[in-house]
Amino acid sequence: MTITPEQIAITAGLAKLKIDGDEAIEVAKRIGAILELVDQMQAVDTSNVEPMANSLDAVQRLRVDAAIQPENPIDVRDTLQQIAPATEDGLYLVPKVID
Amino acid sequence: MQWETVIGLEVHVQLSTQSKIFSGSSTAFGAAPNTQADVVDLALPGTLPVANLQAFKSAIMFGLAIDAEIGKESVFERKNYFYPDLPKGYQTTQLEKPIVGLGYISIPTAVEGEIKQVRIHHAHLEEDAGKSLHEDFHGMTGIDLNRAGTPLIEIVSEPDMRSSAEAIAFLKKVHAIVTYLGISDGDMSQGSLRCDANVSIRPMGEEKLGTRTEIKNLNSFRFIERAIHVEVDRQIDLLESGGVIKQETRLYDSDKNETRSMRSKEEANDYRYFPCPDLLPVIIDDQTIEELRAIMPELPEQKLQRFQEQFSLSAYDASILTEQRSIAEFFETATTHCGDAKLSANWVMGELSGYLNKHDLTIEQSPVSAEQLGALIGRIKDNTISGKIAKQVFEAMCSNEGSADEIIEAKGLKQVSDSGAIEAMVDEVINNSPDQVAQYRAAEPDKRKKLIGFFVGQIMKASKGQANPGQVNQILAKKLNA
Amino acid sequence: MKPLHELTIAEIQLLLQQKQFSSREITGHFLDRIAQQNSIYNCYISVDNDGALNAADAADKAIATGANGPLLGVPFAHKDIFCTQGVKTTCGSKMLDNFIPPYDATVVAKMKAEGAVMLGKTNMDEFAMGSSNETSYFGSVKNPWDLETVPGGSSGGSAAAVAARLAPAATGTDTGGSIRQPAALCGITGLKPTYGRVSRYGMIAFASSLDQAGPMTRTAEDAAILLNSMSGFDAKDSTCTDIAVPDYTATLNQSIKGLKIGIPKEYFDERLDATMAATVQTALAELEKLGAILVDIELPNSALSVPAYYVIAPAEASSNLSRFDGVRYGYRCDNPKDLEDLYTRTRTEGFGEEVKRRILVGAYALSAGYYDAYYRKAQQVRRLIKQDFVSAFEKVDIIAGPTSPSPAFKFGEKGDDPVAMYLEDIYTIAVNLAGLPAMSLPAGTMNNMPVGLQLVGNYFAEQQLLNTAHQFQTVTDWHHQSPVTE
Known part of the structure; x- marks a missing residue:
């Protein structure tokens, strides 16, 4: 299967990446080659095969419901926010969100 | 032309677990911003979700309450989109294999005594998002992730409701079920129960559904009713003036009492769902289901039936009293204390609810406890006071002047029977x-x-x-x- | 005594106990070597001098009071994919160039608890996406055997550090061959455990259903020592199994007489260079001499592993990497004009080309209309690949073959053809899709460059793998060969 530069631009938009113009043409070429490789799968009949999401076909272990309350939640928050690019009054800041 | 309204609801119910659905952070409401968001909730690189057993138990109990099929294999999927209140860049939810399958919720209709079954397409577990605070931070938006990861069940109905009254009845029933089960506090003012309404209209008698709009984030019974009304009116005006309905997401503006298109939701969205590789399938065995079935509390319908039989209440009185678990329990306690169900019912639905409404209080906030009210009613029953005097005593009790007996004594209100x-x-x-x-x-x-x-x-x-x-x-x- | 940097973990531990030298001495020795030589190989992104010396002093104090432990006071390096509290963790990306984790990965915490001394964080392909270490934001790592060639990837920094004797051992992670292939190309021993054997908590995710951490060491014995520490149940990772962890060192000396080793014909077809094939055959003959029985087997769907992998891994990665949005940590673009601009510029500027390429492939494979043809199909093919192995393991105990199709290649040799690079992992990827444990062992040379022998075990059969590898290493000395003279 091939992919067009337009599809590249749309998919990039979904992933919040900017790839357009000449770059999209170039990327489309390379990704087209990857898709060609991937398309080798299509030759196999898998109609009766259950998809496998986990190699061990394991099931999930659930956690007992218990809240962990830090002794000083404000301190913990402030530590976690030291690595944040922009915060104020304990909030993470982003450019204005318009609904 | 005669138009028929068609409504389907998606109800989000916050589960009252101690910890979040995938992390050990507390779910308590009202903490300082981001103090209940740990490294998992903040989606720090390398952190992993571990699902909360209680969230599953709560969802299964809901499923049992609506006679639904329980998903023996339940799978979490990732719904991928970017939004600042969604730290991982995807919401962990369920799509193909939800925990609760097809079920039913019955609601009263406009016809007295008639009951209608609303089909529940499915109900699934998912995580709540954080909150965006739009107060002005120098033209920026502040993000609080305390709510991010709070467990939700999303209950998706079929488009089986035909009026806003039915939609409200449905929501009240959902509210009653989840609070009866004790799986949610149902507190709409804190967002514990929120609703999106899919609304369309069609000519009366037409089978084909009209194009629907989705009204987002309705968080009070009043707003839901008003939002549906104005949206139906808008759709009728539009169609009757030769326009077409666009399938879109709309937001209800309670100040202007109108719905408006949400531009942010209009961009083409492709959520790229796929099974979450960090969360393996959850297998629910029959034993777990039976254990939960065994501990199911009495549900609204069962209580309604019992109240009619045990207390000889009318269907109407019984339905009012069982609408909320807390009211039903208040009534029952008062009755136990006074021995007269009819009098208790009249007092709970009359004086007490009048007082609570007037002061905008919930029954949990009532200044007079069920035991205290029962004692007061007991004094009517044993002829110590008349019903009229009792109202006076009740007022005094509401002002914290003491117990019924203390007030009767202090004010010399004892009935003269000499x-x-x-x-x-x-x-x-x-x-x-x-x-x-x-x-x-x-x-x-x-x-x-x-x-x-x-x-x-x-x-x-x-x-x-x-x-x-x-x-x-x-x-x-x-x-x-x- | 050998120079300190030529010692294995097992030897260091013994000599520390005998007080032949202190942890501070050997830690200082490695820190000095790193200071002098890292610029040659570029195998470390961060060196934690103070942290290492403090940990060494603490270990020395503990040893003085009679404490003992297989890793107590032993220096090593972590791949820069593991979150280390207070120590920068970049994952080889500009996106995390400023990221100092406020918590430790479970693997990090376990090794810390045993008193191991972390020297620093090793270089890697960006977000572990690469087979040559050329995608690292911090520059590529040089193969100590030939500075013109790649060390392999993505754990190329760890492999090169061990080969260059800038660490006695290191941790790595393996999503499609990222431990085994660089181990092969740098002439060291690497083990990818069974999926779920080692906790993934705190290990920055590439493809969650494939990622697994493991040891990269000089010898199989050291791999066993490290695996003992790294593996085990973790309540923070619900894909981590609670199967008991055996003592992997306890069975190293068992005889492998009668061990059935399957040789898949698909791994020795025309695509494998004849010299490579001969080198691997010679190694297999050594195993035969030890009493193993070689059995021809088939893995009919193995050719599909690269296609299936290049759907599943990018799909999971595209979602896993969505959290890098410039809001809570990591890189954020300058002066975003609105929310869309914040997201798009942060991610476009913060990710390298290969990472963006894989995100795109993944997002495309998951997008509406393509899910069934790509993602679902790949998950079905994945089951077929697993079934191949399950059938094979009904007949044999271990499967053996080459780790990589060729020895280390030159920088830029694969050009900008991603598919050529992807085929580098043709022998390693199926193992990740099936979730099996596998090792790469130094097994010879070709044109003076190391060649790796891959051993694949059954689920949770790491003991048997390590036993076989150790036995091989008792009769060969490829693992003792060193590219460095000083």
Whole structure:
């Protein structure tokens, strides 16, 4: 299967990446080659095969419901926010969100 | 043209677990911003979700309550999109294999006594998002992730409702079920129960569904009702003026009482769902289901039935009293304390709910407890006070002046049942009202009943309402008819 | 005594106990070597001098009071994919160039608890996406055997550090061959455990259903020592199994007489260079001499592993890497004009080309209309690949073959053809899709460059793998060969 530069631009938009113009043409070429490789799968009949999401076909272990309350939640928050690019009054800041 | 309204609801119910669905952070409401968001909730690189067993148990109990198929294999999927209140860049939710399958919720219709089954397409577990605070931070938006990861069940109905009244009845029923089960506090003011409404209209008699719009994030019964009304009106106006309905997401603006298109949701979205590789399939065995079935509390419908049978309440009274678990329990406790279900029902639905409404209180905030109200009603039943005096005592109880007995004692409100004293009062009134006595005696027996009211009134006035009305009537009749 | 940097973990531990030298001495020795030589190989992104010396002093104190432990006071390096509290963790990306984790990965915490001394964080392909270490934001790592060639990837920094004797051992992670292939190309021993054997908590995710951490060491014995420490149940990772962890060192000396080793014909077809094939055959003959029985087997769907992998891994990665949005940590673009601009510029500027390429492939494979043809199909093919192995393991105990199709290649040799690079992992990827444990062992040379022998075990059969590898290493000395003279 091939992919067009337009599809590249749309998919990039979904992933919040900017790839357009000449770059999209170039990327489309390379990704087209990857898709060609991937398309080798299509030759196999898998109609009766259950998809496998986990190699061990394991099931999930659930956690007992218990809240962990830090002794000083404000301190913990402030530590976690030291690595944040922009915060104020304990909030993470982003450019204005318009609904 | 006659239009028919078609409504389907998506109800988000926050589960009242201690910790979040995938992390150990507390779910308590109202903490300082981001103090209940740990490294998992913040989606720090390398962190992993571990699902909360109680969230599954709660969802299964809901499924059992609506006679639904329980998903024996339940799978979490990732719904991928970017939004600042969604730290991982995807919401962990369920799509192909939800925990609760097809079920039913019955609601009353506009026709008295008629019940309607609303089909539940499915209900699934998912995580709540954080909150965006739009107050001005120098033109920026502040993000609080305390709510991010709070467990939700999303209940998706089929488009089976035909009026806003049915939609409200449905929501009230969902509210009743989840609070009866104790899986949610159902507190709409804190966002514990929120609703999106899919609304469309079609010519009456038409089978094909019209194009629907989705109204987002409705968080009070009043707003839901109003939002549906204005949206239906908008759709009718649009169609009747030759326009077309666009399938879109709309936001209800309660200030302007209108719905408007949400631009942010209009961008082409492709959520790229796929099974979450960090969360393996959850297998629910029959034993777990049976254990939960065994501990299911009484549900609204069962309680309604029982109230009618055990307390001889009317269907109407029983349905009002069982709408909320807390009210039903209040009523039942009061009844146990006074031994008179009919009186309790009248008091809970009358004086008590009147007082609570007037002061905008929930039953949990009632200044008079069920036990205290039961004690008050007990004093009516044993003739210590009359119903009228009881209202006075109730007011005083609401002002924290003490228990019923203390107030009756302190204010000297005990009913006068001493027949000698009542006779004296009766004699005095008869002696002071010769005209009325003559009129009474001249009247036909069937008119007398009405005329006796004058004398009763005079006596009650003289006794400051404390004379036992039964005795007053009896003595009066004897003397006047003599 | 050998120079300190030529010692294995097992030897260091013994000599520390005998007080032949202190942890501070050997830690200082490695820190000095790193200071002098890291610029040659570029195998470390961060070196934690103070932290290492403090940990060494603490270990020395503990040893002085009679404490003992297989890793107590032993220096090593972590791949820069593991979150280390207070120590920068970049994952080889500009996106995390400023990221100092406020918590430790479970693997990090376990090794810390045993008193191991972390020297620093090793270089890697960006977000572990690469087979040559050329995608690292911090520059590529040089193969100590030939500075013109790649060390392999993505754990190329760890492999090169061990080969260059800038660490006695290191941790790595393996999503499609990222431990085994660089181990092969740098002439060291690497083990990818069974999926779920080692906790993934705190290990920055590439493809969650494939990622697994493991040891990169000089010898199989050291791999066993490290695996003992790294593996085991973790309540923070619900894909981590609670199967008991055996002592992997306890069975190293068992005889492998009668061990059935399957040789898949698909791994020795025309695509494998004849010299490579001969080198691997010679190694297999050594195993035969030890009493193993070689059995021809088939893995008919193995050719599909690269296609299936290049759907599943990018799909999971595209979602896993969505959290890098410039809001809570990591890189954020300058002066975003609105929310869209914040997201798009942060991610476009913060990710390198290969990472963006894989995100795109993944997002495309998951997008509406393509899901069934790509993602679902790949998950079905994945089951077929697993079934191949399950059938094979009904007949044999271990499967053996080459780790990579060729020895280390030159920088830029694969050009900008991603598919050529992807085929580098043709022998390693199926193992990740099936979730099996596998090792790469130094097994010879070709044109003076190391060649790796891959051993694949059954689920949770790491003991048997390590036993076989150790036995091989008792009769060969490829693992002792060193590219460095000083």
